[in-house]
Amino acid sequence: MSAISRRWTPPPLIANRALRYGVYAGLCLYLLVAFSTIEFNWTRMSEGAARAGNLFAGFLRPDFTSRWDDIEAGLLESLTMTVTSTIVGIILSIPFGIGAARNIAPAPVYAFCRAFIAVARSLQEVIIAIFLVVLFGFGPFAGFLTLAFATIGFLAKLLAEDIEDCDPAPLEAIRATGAGWWQVLAYAILPQVAPRLIGLSLYRVDINFRESAVVGIVGAGGIGATLNTAMDRYEFDSAAAILLIIIGIVLACEYASGFIRAKVQ
């Protein structure tokens, strides 16, 4: 053993000492300046505190009964929107997903499908909903279209990636039997991607339910519209009831999809 103990410290991220401290100082200065531009309006906050008190008081005793008719109508609308948009979205996302998989789609089809998916994904649901509400008027139809469109972007992209990750050996083997393109799809690709497609579809069901509450706020119908109305009328006890129902349904979806996914392996 050597008697001399040699010291070691990890090398700094920026080797140049002057540059290093310069960068740190610059960052601190920027944060100071940035925070100084935020306005804290203490009077408004203290006024809001009273409302916040009402809000939380409402949450402590949720009221399911007095607005139950509105809540029920909103829920039914949301659930209908969720189920229809998910089904339509899945059906349409499959051709787009297949078209966007580089290993099976011809180049022009691939480019078109990828571009469509990129557009569908670049727009947030709320933005699409605002646009479609303008096009089709208030109500659940706009919400249905919004969620179906968003589902295509989401599912098609993940499906395409899953197809691209398929084991190529069975594809080659099925092709070698003289099978046509559709048969290769049905026999070599579909069995490999089916579990993930089912899992993602179930996941999308609960995303779509949550989103149906959000797009309702911008006028696309559903439970979101009911929630928005309750908030606007300061009926926090009804709002609390709606939120609890949303949480309950999302949890139920979560458990159900977990159960089904475990079954399909």
Next chain:
Amino acid sequence: MLVIDNLTKRYSTGDLAVDNVSLSVPAGQVVGLIGPSGAGKSSLIRCVNRLVEPSGGSIKLNGLDLSRLSRGALGQARRRMGMIFQEYALVDRLTVMENVLSGRLGYVGFWRSYLRRFPQSDIDRAFVVLERVGLLDHIDKRADALSGGQRQRVGIARALVQEPDLLLVDEPTASLDPKTSRQIMRLIVEICAERGLAAIVNIHDVALAQMFVQRIVGLRKGAIVFDGPPDGLTPEALTEIYGAEDWAATISKAQEDDEAETGLPDKTLASA
């Protein structure tokens, strides 16, 4: 009868995988194709059923020039060529029966195959080959529930149910233990004899090839450097194919193995 004439394959990367190969395989003959990794064995057999597009030359199966077929005609021609793969290439999530019936896809329309409504004659054929490879007890198991040897039997059954004139076999034993390797090779060779099938078998294990095939073709850098009976594989011939090495152990091993079938042979030398 398969006749390959001046076949050349150059990949778009510029690699010359198959260099002016001419080879004919009469019905009923099993040819072992040996050579180092990268010698072009896989490319050569994939050119035959055009999983790889040949760059030049011609390939005739019973007089039909495969290298000039259109897409539709190629599908028809592929039905006459069964292929067996190294890692079995089964569709894991399908059952044994579905995997075997996929060998009939070239004969059945899309919807019938998609709905698994195969003609009874195809189902009868599937049962016959499954019985032949000894898997009748496993028909409704998923392919990924089987052992390696059983999986390769499914692969063989899938190729046979096509009722092919030619078998293209790509490293059938590379993922199997020595005993199972022999059983699989024996099965392939016996079936070729029963049905009068021509076969090209890519194989790394020289000793195993010598035990089972009637003719050995040695490939080096895409060109044929040896073509003859198994016992013509002298140390000089092996050096010509693989490069210099002490070959005494490989050859004597093969002969010992022939006598002592039950012992587990040391594969490391043979597959080096």
